[in-house]
Amino acid sequence: MRNFDMSPLYRATVGFDQIADLMDRVLTNDVSRDSYPPYNIEKTDEDAWRISVAVAGFTEDELSVELRDKALFVSAKKANEEERTYLHRGIATRAFERRFHLADHVRVSGAVHENGMLHIDLLREVPEALKPRRIEIAGKNDVEAKAIEA
Structure with missing residues (x-):
């Protein structure tokens, strides 16, 4: 403990x-x-990332990507699994839910399912009010000149 x-x-x-x-x-x-399903997180730009989740055996309709309370939830559930007899089952298609906590101002810019991979693109967009800004410093002469003009 x-x-x-x-x-x-x-x-x-x-x-x-x-x-x-x-x-x-x-x-x-x-x-x-559980480490199922495997996933990668890659940095694609200074303020952009891509989460790639291996979702072999699932269709787009069986996958779900949701954003709740600053967390990204990726889940999948097989619609109706046919009863089959496997000699070897190496491709797991069991239901899962994977959670990724996102930092402030990170939004999901898109998701695409291709070749058994679910790619979720993330982008950080800092509002203008929170970006650094330069403050001009007035000298004593500037203050006196403004007072004379007024």
Whole structure:
């Protein structure tokens, strides 16, 4: 059992509660958790990513991609599985749900299903109000000149 004291984090920061939540989620993650289906996360640009999930055996109608509470949920469920007798079954088509937590201002820009892979494109769009901006610094002479003009 792991116990971490987060109080130093709270004493030195303001508004970073998400970091503590993220650390809690990562540290309490079950190690024996199923790794099905396999997936990749790749960085395609400075503010863009692609999640690729191996979904062999599923059709577009059996796949679902949802965005809820800053989390991306990818799930699949086979419509109606025919009763078959397999000599070897290496392609798993069991139902799954995979969750990806997204950072602020990251949105899903599209999803495509091709060649047994589900590709989900993500893009970070920071609002203008949150982008850095330069503040002009007025000198003493500028303030006096404006006062004389007025």
